[in-house]
Amino acid sequence: MKSGWKAVVSLGTASLALFAAAQVRAQESGFRWQPEQASKIAPRVDLLFDFLLVVSGLIAGGICLLIVIFVFKYRRGNPADRSNPPTKNWKLESAWIAIPILLSLFTFVWSARLFYDEYAEPAGSININVVGQQWFWEMQHPEGPREMDELHIPVGKPIKLTLSSQDVIHDFYVPAFRVKQDALPGRLTTIWFTATQPGRYHLFCAQYCGTQHSNMGGWVYVMEPGDFEHWLTHTKPQPSLAEAGEKLFVQFSCAGCHGSHAAVRAPSLDGIYGKTVPLADGSMVRVDDRYLYDSIVLPGAQVVAGYQNIMPTYKNSLTQAQLMELVAYLRSLGGQTAHEKSLDTGDATTRQSIREQQQRALETQQEDQEMQPRQTPSDAMPSGDKNLRPLPQERKSLP
């Protein structure tokens, strides 16, 4: 068995050297073994991937080598020592059960830790809403700008995406960032990442979503902070997420029940965000995006203690994007999020001025709109009738 061990060790060394050489060669020739590393998490994921690659290579290589050696040495007719062929060996067997278990546990702990970090969203992230729809992505920046199949983000800032879907399950996938998350109808999911390299990266829909699945996607543009501010101020000005939500709040007469002077008794929404409130069934719930979203879509599911549920569902009257705007507005009413705090304080003075500039532009635009009403997404894409869904090329012209 000693020669076997030597063979395994030399094979391991050889494969490591080959691996390193291949990495270097790949960088020289432009041939890729992995996608670009453009997020903070990417090098950490790649380290884990490469670790798995080396371990797997050693195991697979070792087994193949052993098979080749055995087949050659013990081929029929070849004189070799075949006395007392072993049919069990508890030491060997315990070793090859214990070592894979230990290796697995080690890998699991490493993976789970990294995965936890992928989940744990840092304070001060920029919250962008993303809605998937057959077959395009619609992004909404907190400052208002909306994008179709494109996402502009600043480098070095943690970006949090809140995902939802208008119809089927989609999946937001940026290979260069090593992030992927399903966008589900009727539910909010989130991911976050911090881009590290300015550039243009593929954005895909990874979950099969129907006929034009492979057309669904575009580019993520990672920009230097200055360029990003420039981009923000020069896009078509639009109301911010919270402002758009406030408009909907008025339009759908939410204040008629939830307002402080309302005739109908409904829970007040001021300052509840982030608090824990008692429910009618005795349980407690923390008021977060998901709870607010669910309460608009399914008002009867989690009723606040002391109230009757008399609210109808707004599932069919609002698009996913509008629902998410409403949630953003309610979030702005109380219990500020980390990002909005950053908007109000210190480093965000430039942002403040952007907001002012946009506000001015918005006012002039609204004057224009009095002549010709602006088309809202809900007008263009009634959620009820799937057959009327416009084609993507038409959609590119939407706000």
Place this chain on the structure above:
Amino acid sequence: MSKDSKPEIPFLKWIGACLAAVFGVQALRRILRALSPSQETTPLPAQGAALPISARPEKAEDVLMPPLSTPVEEPENYLNTSYSLKSWLLTTDHKRIAILYAFMITFFFFVGSAAAALIRLQLTTPQGHLVQQQTYNKLFTMHGVIMVWFFLIPALPNTLGNFLLPMMIGARDLAFPKLNLFSWYLFVAGGLFTLFAILTGGVDTGWTFYTPLSTHYVHTKVMLTAAGVFVSGFSSILTGLNFIVTIHRLRCKGMTWFRLPVFVWTLYATSLILVLGTPVLTITLILMGLERLFGIGVFDPALGGDPLLFQHLFWFYSHPAVYIMILPGMGVVSEIIPCFARKKLFSYKMVALAGMGIAIFGFLVWGHHMFVSGQSMYADMTFSLLSYLVAIPSAIKVFNWTATLYKGSIWLSAPMLYALGFIGLFTIGGLSGLFLASLPVDVAVHDTYFVIAHFHFIMVGGMVTAYLGGLHFWWPKITGRMYPEKLAQLSALLIFFGFTLTFLPQFLLGRLGMNRRYYHYAPEFQMLNVLSTAGASILAVGYLSPFSYLLWSAKYGRRVSNNPWGATGLEWQTASPPPTFNFSATPLVTQGPYEYNPEDAERELKRDLAILQSDASVPNGARFAERHQEAQDTAAPTTEAQDEQKH
């Protein structure tokens, strides 16, 4: 995206119609005719076995090749009892039902492969114009549905399993022979539903039928396809039940649990999954159908339902289903390796129990298909840990097979080449599963070609390779005739290299971010896709080759003795092809399943070579015909005569 896009695939219909016509009718007739006894002298196969020994005396292959038989009148067996179509369609003989299954499965394999061929051709260019986008989506859906439910799941249990299980445990038939036939008809009915769905417009949901896409958003033949899968599910359940009862109740005297061949153990584990898992699929498909037809809202968030619930239910069946596919393959390999290494399976009990471990743990890991679906982070972590643990029994098996080779007397015949190829490909497939069990890596490569490559290494590199190995190994038992060995060895190598070239580049494609189910792809992925398609064309030749020569050899192959491999299993103790009720007397088992001895095998080889060298005038064919005839005469179906090579 127009909802009435059925007419866009006229040529697909043509392909389907042609395949149905050619394989369904012609093949059935021809093969039935081929199985009838040929009275003419068997022609020589094109290989060196018939040369006088003086020409090549030193090569062991020539010596131990099974003999050229003199044409003899075949004794009555399961094939020649009756030739009418009715006697086949109403048979309750497990061996004939296995052959019936084999027809259907081969047919579906080629239908599924035709879809795969079109997919690979389409993907040679990033903006491929071979088929339209929706047609492409239908092609991969059809490929998945056909291959999973009409080839991979039934292939090994229902053909080789059906044929061998009663013989391996010394029984006359399965416990419920009529139920067995009924299962076949259910399978055919399910297959016809699905074929009808394909021919009348196809379905484009992906084989996974994810809601709400399948319930609210596609206008293709979802219900018809689901009905096909639903009906064939009952075939699976009944087969599983039949096998479980047979293994419990019909083992012959002396056949204790730990004397069962590993193939029987894996069939038992597979049957447990079939019986426990398939009903969940059935329920899920019913719920999906009700949702699609009546909008009951179980999976519809607008009505308080949850689309993720569908995924949980679907994978609760479909993950264990992966083990339905691979476990019997492991069983086949566990039979082949000891026989051609002439050595007892290393640590038999561990191999047998590892299969059971896989079947049980396999039910606990379905959530690893949903790491990016939005289920809770802690659920993700739990499923990740369990997925690592389910890999351990598979690793044990691989180590045991490798250790079995140590100090063996290894003969690289075609079945052995397939079995060794299985170990290599299955190991790579299994190890790539560890990448996918690792949460952050899965997030990066989930739903990309990395996953495609991973499960094709297990399903095609593993299961199909094992299936072909088993088919070659038991071909003399099934037909009483030998396939052309050199051609078979060549095909085994061709399949191995074709497969590797097809699917190895796909790992890299997935790593780089190429998504699965993509009609268009980014131009930088083209080179690797072309490589993959090139491999697929080699693989196609590799698969067509055994298909042709096995059919040829069923009629023209050399007649062989009852036990041409000198194998120890009970199935080798009866005639080839076996009589209708398998054994002329109920066997009595006195020892374990793999009583091989490499030293004896070497001694015999030396003796045979010595005889040949001392008596150079005797053509080795005649010499061996004599020796094996002797063995055949003395071989009573009892295990006293188990090691025939000693005669």
